[in-house]
Amino acid sequence: MKEFEEGNYPVSENAELSEISQIQYEFDQHVANVLFAHTEVEQDLEVSQVLTEQQVPDIYPMAELDSARNRFVENLQHLKEGEDPTPHVDNFIPAILPALRVGIRLAGRKRVVDFLARFLGKLIQKFVGPQYAPALSQAIVDAGLRLIQLEATSQDESHAASSAVAATVEETVRRVASLLDYVLDNQELLEGFSLEAFEQAASANLPQVLPEETYRKRPDLGEARNLRGAWIMMPLGQWKRYKKFSRKIPTKLTPHKVSAIETFEGIPLEEFLEEKLGVAPGEEVEGIVHLYESIPGTHLTDISRLEENNLGLNTQDGYEQLHPLTTNAAGLLLGEPELGRDVDPRYLVDPYTTTVGQRFYYLEIPGKRPLMAPAMPGRAKTRSETKIRVILDFPKNEIKVRLFLSEIRAQEIAVKLRQHTHIGMVTARLQRIIERGLCSSLTGTNGQLKIVHEAVTPDQWLGALQRLPSLVPRILLGRLNEWVLKGLSDYLKQHAEEFIQAAADTADGVTLGITVENPPGFPQLRQALKGKVISLASLKMSDGTPTVKIKITPGYVHE
Amino acid sequence: MSDPDFAVRTQIARQVAHWTSAAMRLQDLDDLASPSAWNSLEHYLGLSLRQHLTMVVERLKREAAFLQAALDSASSVADFSTVRRQLLAFRKRYLQVETTLEFYADAINTRTSTTMAGLLRACDTLAHRSMAQILDQLGKPTPVALTYLDKGLRASILKAGLRLWDGTSVNPVAAIKITRHNLYRPTALIHEAGHQVAHITGWSEELSSALAAGLTDAPAGVPEAWASWASEIAADAFGFVHTGYASVASLYDVVDGGESLVFRYLPGDPHPISYLRVLLGVEMCRQFYGAGLWDDLALSWTQQYSLQRVPDGSGKLLRESVPLLSNVVNITLRKPMRCFGGRPLIALINPERVKPETLLALEQQLGTALYTSMHWIWTEALRLLALTGLRKATVDDRTTETIKLQEQWMLRLGGALQAA
Numbered sequence: 001m002k003e004f005e006e007g008n009y010p011v012s013e014n015a016e017l018s019e020i021s022q023i024q025y026e027f028d029q030h031v032a033n034v035l036f037a038h039t040e041v042e043q044d045l046e047v048s049q050v051l052t053e054q055q056v057p058d059i060y061p062m063a064e065l066d067s068a069r070n071r072f073v074e075n076l077q078h079l080k081e082g083e084d085p086t087p088h089v090d091n092f093i094p095a096i097l098p099a100l101r102v103g104i105r106l107a108g109r110k111r112v113v114d115f116l117a118r119f120l121g122k123l124i125q126k127f128v129g130p131q132y133a134p135a136l137s138q139a140i141v142d143a144g145l146r147l148i149q150l151e152a153t154s155q156d157e158s159h160a161a162s163s164a165v166a167a168t169v170e171e172t173v174r175r176v177a178s179l180l181d182y183v184l185d186n187q188e189l190l191e192g193f194s195l196e197a198f199e200q201a202a203s204a205n206l207p208q209v210l211p212e213e214t215y216r217k218r219p220d221l222g223e224a225r226n227l228r229g230a231w232i233m234m235p236l237g238q239w240k241r242y243k244k245f246s247r248k249i250p251t252k253l254t255p256h257k258v259s260a261i262e263t264f265e266g267i268p269l270e271e272f273l274e275e276k277l278g279v280a281p282g283e284e285v286e287g288i289v290h291l292y293e294s295i296p297g298t299h300l301t302d303i304s305r306l307e308e309n310n311l312g313l314n315t316q317d318g319y320e321q322l323h324p325l326t327t328n329a330a331g332l333l334l335g336e337p338e339l340g341r342d343v344d345p346r347y348l349v350d351p352y353t354t355t356v357g358q359r360f361y362y363l364e365i366p367g368k369r370p371l372m373a374p375a376m377p378g379r380a381k382t383r384s385e386t387k388i389r390v391i392l393d394f395p396k397n398e399i400k401v402r403l404f405l406s407e408i409r410a411q412e413i414a415v416k417l418r419q420h421t422h423i424g425m426v427t428a429r430l431q432r433i434i435e436r437g438l439c440s441s442l443t444g445t446n447g448q449l450k451i452v453h454e455a456v457t458p459d460q461w462l463g464a465l466q467r468l469p470s471l472v473p474r475i476l477l478g479r480l481n482e483w484v485l486k487g488l489s490d491y492l493k494q495h496a497e498e499f500i501q502a503a504a505d506t507a508d509g510v511t512l513g514i515t516v517e518n519p520p521g522f523p524q525l526r527q528a529l530k531g532k533v534i535s536l537a538s539l540k541m542s543d544g545t546p547t548v549k550i551k552i553t554p555g556y557v558h559e
Numbered sequence: 560m561s562d563p564d565f566a567v568r569t570q571i572a573r574q575v576a577h578w579t580s581a582a583m584r585l586q587d588l589d590d591l592a593s594p595s596a597w598n599s600l601e602h603y604l605g606l607s608l609r610q611h612l613t614m615v616v617e618r619l620k621r622e623a624a625f626l627q628a629a630l631d632s633a634s635s636v637a638d639f640s641t642v643r644r645q646l647l648a649f650r651k652r653y654l655q656v657e658t659t660l661e662f663y664a665d666a667i668n669t670r671t672s673t674t675m676a677g678l679l680r681a682c683d684t685l686a687h688r689s690m691a692q693i694l695d696q697l698g699k700p701t702p703v704a705l706t707y708l709d710k711g712l713r714a715s716i717l718k719a720g721l722r723l724w725d726g727t728s729v730n731p732v733a734a735i736k737i738t739r740h741n742l743y744r745p746t747a748l749i750h751e752a753g754h755q756v757a758h759i760t761g762w763s764e765e766l767s768s769a770l771a772a773g774l775t776d777a778p779a780g781v782p783e784a785w786a787s788w789a790s791e792i793a794a795d796a797f798g799f800v801h802t803g804y805a806s807v808a809s810l811y812d813v814v815d816g817g818e819s820l821v822f823r824y825l826p827g828d829p830h831p832i833s834y835l836r837v838l839l840g841v842e843m844c845r846q847f848y849g850a851g852l853w854d855d856l857a858l859s860w861t862q863q864y865s866l867q868r869v870p871d872g873s874g875k876l877l878r879e880s881v882p883l884l885s886n887v888v889n890i891t892l893r894k895p896m897r898c899f900g901g902r903p904l905i906a907l908i909n910p911e912r913v914k915p916e917t918l919l920a921l922e923q924q925l926g927t928a929l930y931t932s933m934h935w936i937w938t939e940a941l942r943l944l945a946l947t948g949l950r951k952a953t954v955d956d957r958t959t960e961t962i963k964l965q966e967q968w969m970l971r972l973g974g975a976l977q978a979a
Contacts, residue, residue, distance in 0.1 A: 035659045100645070315602050371601070374974035383933065406933040414928060504928040506971065530770065 007293050009532055023198065029314050062297035066239045068095030068453030073494035077127040086121025087351040089169060089392045092435040093117055096170050099296035100356065102177045105184070112184055116194065120169050123198055127165050127206065136209060137161040143230035144246030156236070160506050163233045164205050168244065172297070173354060187237035200487045224336040230292060234310045245291035253279075253365070263323040264350050265448065266440040267385060275385045275406040275413025277368045278318070288364040289333055291325060293341075293357065300351045300360065312369065317382040321370065324348055325359035333361065344461065351382040361450055373407070383407055383508050384556050390480075393452040394526040401484055401514040403434065404556050410510045414503035417496040427489045434488075435481055442477050468528055470471060476525065483516050493532045498552055507555030517547040560838060568639055574646055575630045578653055581624040585616045591660055592667040594828030599676030600667065601683060603702045603854055604732065608663060609730040619656045619940040622649060658724040662717070666707035675708070679737075682706035682745050684972055685940055686752040689801050692941075693907050698898060699759055705732045706748065712813050714738055716858060718758045743965050746798055747813070749941075754796025756792065760898040761788040773890045774883055781879050781967055785887060787832040795836065796891045797902060799843045801941050803913035804853055805948020807840035811856060819863050824873035832873055834864055837879050842884040843892065847910045852953065854920035856961050914947040921948060930968045940972055 030264075034165045034308070072092040079085060093113055099101030106112055137157040145160055175197035175318045176184075203223050207230040208215060215222045229247035233240040261269040273279035290310065292303050304318030313321055323329065330340030341359040354360075371379040386409050393398040405413070411551050441448040441467060449461055454465045465473045491500060491512075502510045521541030528534045578882050585592070588609060589597070597605055626642070626680050633642050652678035670676040686704035694701045702719035717734040735751045757763040767789035782822045785792075798806035814821065814833035831839065837860050844853040869877055892910070911917060921942060922929055929935045929943065936943065947965040951958060 166942075311603055311606060326668060367691065371933070371937060374971055380974055407932060411925075411932055411934045415925065418924065418926060500926065500928075503933050504926060506931045506933075508933065 002362065005024065007253055009188055015043075033394040039243060039254075047400065048257070055124040062528060063097055063239075065296060068092055069170070069240065070238055071277045072169075073166050076124075076128045076165055077109075077133075077158055079133075081130050082120060083129060085124055085128055086118055087281060087404040089121045089124070090117040092166070092169060093173055093270065094169070096173050096175070100174055102174070103145040105181075106173070106177045110182060112176070112190065115187075115190065116173060118197065119191070119194055122167065124165050127168075127209075127535065128162065130133075133161050135160060136206065139209045140164060140232075140246075141205040141508070142229050143228055145230065145232065155370075160230075160232060163205075164230065165312050167231065167295075168201045168357045169313055170197045171357065172444075175201060176442070187291050201433060223338050224334075225338075227334065227336055227339070233295070234266075240295060242295060242298045244307075245293075245339075245528050249289045249291075249365075251287050251289050251333050253285050253363070255282050255284065260349075261332055262326075264348060264367060265387065266348070266436075267387075269323065269329075272323075272385060273363075273365075275408050276324065276370055276382065278371050279368060280508075285287060285368070290361045290362040290364060291339065292322065294354050294360070296356050298354065303360070310364075312364050312384075315370070316380075317370070319351055322351060322360040322384055323363070325361045329361065330359075373408075374445070386433055386509075388434070389448050389450070390438065390439055391450045391452065392525075394454075394522070395452060397518050397522055399415075399480060399516040399519055399522070401438070401480070401516070402557065403484075403512040405433075407509045409433070410503040414500045415494075417500055423489055423493050426487060426492055430488060431485055438477055438481055438484070442473055451529075453526065453529055464529060469536065471536060472525070472528065475539060475541055477522075480516070480522075482547055483519065484514055485545055486517070487514060487550055490509075490513070490548075495550075495552075496539070501526040502552045502554045503513070505554030509554075509556060511553045511555065511557040513551040513553065513557065515549045515551075517549065519546040520544045530543070564574045564636055564639075567643075570635075571643055571646060572630060573641055574599070575626055575642070576677050578646065578650055579627055579797075580617070582619045582623045582653055582656075584618065585656065585660060586613070588612055590885050591664040593730065596667045596676075597887070599670040599673075599680070600705070601680055601703075604683060604705055604927060607703050607731050608667075608705070610659060611728065612663060612695075614657055615656055615723075615725055615728045619652060619725075622652060632773070633663060648845060652725070653783050655725040659728065662724070662734070663705075666705055670707040672742070674970065677970040678742060678966070679706050679708065680737070680973035681940075681969035682737055682742075682748055682973075685745065685747045685944055686733065687751045688714070688941055689752045689797070690756050693756055693797075693899075694759065694851070697760065700758075702733045702755065703731070704735060704752065705736045706737050708739055708742065708744075709736045709909055710875060711738050712737075712740070712816075714741065714751050716751040716754050720758065741809065741813075743962050743969075744805070744809055744851055744948055744951055746802045746809045749801045749806065749808075749944075750798040752795045753794035756797060762793050762896065764900045765898050766793050767894050768893055769890050770887065773886060773894070777883055781876060784876055785831075785880070785883065787827070788829060789832045791836070792839070792887065792891055795840060797908075799840060800892070800908040800910045801913065802945040802948055803910060804844050804848070804915060805945050805952055806915075807837070807844060807853060808952035809948065811837050811860065815863075818868060822873050822877065824871045824876060832877060834860075834866075834869075834877055834962065835884070838881065839884055839887060841978050842888045843915050846885070846892075846915050847905075851915060856952075872902050894902075915949055918942060918946040929969070930964055933971060936972050944970055 043384070068091070072088055075088040076085060093116060094107075097107045097113075106116075117247045126132055137154075137160065141157055142158045145157065168231070176194055178189075179190075179193055179197075183193050199221060203221050208228065210221065217226070227247060227249060229245050231243040232244050232246055234244045255270065256274060256431075258270040261267055263269050263272050270281070274281055279285055290313070294300075298359045300322050301320040304313045304315070307313045307318075324343070326348075327337040327340035327342050331337035339359070341357060343355055343358050345356055347353060347355045358476060371383045373383040384404065384406060386406045387404050389402040391402075393400060393467050411424055413429065417431075437448070449462050449465075450458075453463055453464075465476070499510070519541065520543045521539055524534050524538045525541075528539065560630045591612075597609070600608065626645050629638075629645055630641050633639050667674065669681055675885055683704045683706050687701060687708060690704070691701040715736045717730055719730050719733045721730050723727070723730050733755045735748055737745050740787065741747050757766075757782075770789055770792070771782050771786035774785055777785075795806070795810070798810075814836060816833075824832050830836065838857060840861075841853045843856040844851060848872075866874070866877060892905050895901050895903050899907055921939070925932075925935055929946075947961055947968075950961040951965075
């Protein structure tokens with residue numbers, strides 16, 4: 001195990017490098033990864049990882065947190081009867097803060113850090129040391145440690161207990177670090193909120209060790225009402241990259257359930273299962289849910305790579321099988337909404353940008369495997385799902401909609417066209433996809449919108465339209481939907497053979513590049529985005545009909 | 560002169576060292592097959608095999624450790640005599656394990672190039688899919704399939720679940736041999752997969768009883784002969800419901816080996832007499848598809864192999880069997896079976912789906928996308944096999960084109976699986 005870890009995590013060596021050489025090393029690494037990425041998806045992943053890493057203190061080596069956490073766990077394991085763990089907490093907290101996006105807020109408040117060390121040192125006393133640790137170890141074993149680690153020794157059990165306490169401390173610190181300034185600056189409020197943060201962290205990281213009666217009176221102290229499990233830091237060696245729930249949960253995937261759950265990019269789980277796993281619409285299947293949680297430094301690729309015993313996840317592109325475990329998803333899939341985590345919508349954009357504490361699930365469906373498409377000779381990639389990207393290009397006075405239809409969708413439409421099905425029926429099938437995709441793009445939460453505008457910088461794409469009166473995005477959505485659908489209807493009527501030929505290509509799916517030229521009201525919208533006051537009447541976008549041009553290309557086409 | 564006991568001890572110790580060290584060397588599976596050959600296996604298949612073979616070798620290593628411990632603690636002549644016996648047993652075990660490993664190594668190593676790996680991965684999928692279509696409905700797990708290439712006329716299968724040469728482990732995969740001449744028309748794969756399905760469901764035994772009971776009006780000895788052929792009849796029927804006429808035409812080519820082979824009756828051979836086997840396939844086509852290409856095939860068969868020239872040994876059985884073909888098809892395909900949950904085979908896999916007219920309509924409806932779109936190749940793989948098999952069975956000038964088409968869609972299917 002040690003060899004494996006050392007082989008896979010050169011970071012421990014990097015920690016010894018100077019800061020500059022480390023930055024150079026990481027830069028070279030990223031460039032090399034982008035250059036040698038085998039597929040566009042892998043390239044996207046690398047770029048996203050770089051962008052994501054820029055949001056956290058990027059020169060902080062995770063190896064330092066790993067080492068500090070290991071030291072802390074070891075110190076907890078060796079505490080003597082009655083020994084105060086506070087000094088160890090005191091040493092651990094400064095190592096946690098640099099790895100947290102919000103950690104800087106505590107790093108500058110020594111008073112708060114000192115308070116937290118004393119406070120947490122006292123609170124964890126009931127879980128550590130020779131007197132209490134065995135009970136916690138036993139509770140973790142009861143919660144399913146051996147389901148993850150088949151041959152767990154008593155040493156492993158003890159380590160798992162201390163590790164759970166360390167995770168509780170880490171999460172408490174993270175929760176406190178994200179408190180508002182007025183709370184951090186007021187001692188009384190700080191104490192109250194810190195206690196609440198600890199209780200929440202303990203309920204998430206420690207198995208249920210209190211008497212049943214306590215949980216009946218205080219259900220908030222336990223995360224799940226019926227599922228008894230524990231979150232275990234993984235992998236089991238020295239370096240931790242994610243947390244895993246000790247139990248796998250069987251669930252029945254009914255059409256009703258999967259249509260009500262969204263995965264990344266706001267894609268309905270129903271559509272994902274059909275396009276990526278071949279679950280037929282309306283098919284009811286049994287599934288097994290595996291749960292994961294991110295910790296500082298987690299990439300979803302780490303989870304899929306390190307889950308060696310999970311054959312469905314531990315594959316090339318396996319990370320694409322991980323979905324965000326929101327409270328809605330947890331409620332519908334597990335009947336335990338509290339196990340879910342609702343996060344800022346920007347962490348639901350794609351599997352590359354996630355945040356600490358976010359939870360995910362993998363759906364194991366016996367007999368179903370990811371649908372693949374041939375890539376380079378001897379290689380395969382998972383098939384892409386239907387998606388829409390919108391570019392509002394104000395200087396060119398045009399809107400570009402890139403509609404990628406998955407292979408299943410493209411064939412569905414090609415068959416209808418070959419059968420000379422009424423175009424209205426073909427377009428109606430597309431309408432649901434387009435309406436949802438445009439809505440998702442223009443509401444700006446899923447990263448599918450790009451705005452080319454002199455006053456809107458890329459970091460403002462997400463919220464630019466939301467800053468306008470709410471009626472404006474609604475009108476734009478309605479009109480764009482209308483223009484695109486009419487354009488598609490005409491295109492399919494006149495160029496059905498072109499679509500059929502593109503769909504018959506060996507490439508995975510087809511991309512429809514739809515350009516809406518000179519859309520009415522677009523110049524006024526341009527002014528509005530500059531902050532100029534424009535009458536709502538001029539933003540109705542109803543004066544005239546724009547020209548819609550459509551080009552079809554086999555496969556997925558970037559801009 | 561040396562002490563004889565000492566000399567024996569020395570030789571035993573040396574041999575123990577030799578065989579235990581040989582056992583240790585088996586653990587590197589990359590010595591068995593090249594990493595590229597391992598990588599050419601589909602992910603699940605590669606992992607299943609690696610896990611299984613590692614377990615087999617680990618068990619042998621434990622036995623080696625036990626042998627070494629026995630040697631270390633031996634002190635008396637009797638002790639060394641015991642160690643000697645254990646050594647001989649271990650040697651035998653080693654060779655058994657080696658045979659097991661070599662079987663898989665040879666199978667995996669037939670994936671000699673990207674093209675061959677792609678074609679064989681496609682065969683793995685076709686075999687697995689054919690089994691899953693029926694086993695899923697019966698709530699039984701479908702084994703992973705490992706196909707490999709070999710010389711010869713006939714395909715064969717080492718069924719999953721059978722005990723292997725090492726005597727302790729059970730074959731984790733359905734290992735199917737596909738012959739080189741049939742690689743581009745691998746309907747025989749489906750026949751072999753049928754054997755696996757019959758093994759899992761107990762179909763052969765039930766069909767054997769049903770044939771014995773259903774042919775009681777036939778002269779003595781005839782029902783018994785048909786009952787003894789049940790396992791092959793079941794596999795032929797499985798091939799037919801999945802690939803239709805293509806399976807019959809393919810069978811014709813394999814068994815068309817001259818009168819001495821076509822009329823040969825070997826008591827105890829599970830294969831029906833070849834003459835009857837082809838006509839049984841034709842009868843399946845006639846019953847489900849009416850008149851068609853198979854009528855000419857049957858005509859050609861009976862012209863080439865006239866019953867008037869049958870040797871005395873099998874003549875009576877053949878002549879008394881021909882009138883039974885219709886009933887045999889009825890029993891095999893239409894009779895409800897306990898092993899199928901009280902349903903007949905055709906209720907689980909409908910042969911109408913591979914009727915020539917249906918296949919041609921499918922091609923007409925989907926156009927070239929049927930052969931190029933991964934969606935259709937993946938969802939209609941078995942019908943593509945039936946369709947291209949049908950095309951090849953139709954004598955025309957497009958055989959080369961059909962073979963090319965077959966190769967291309969199979970490579971796409973094979974390329975669409977992840978490498979291990």
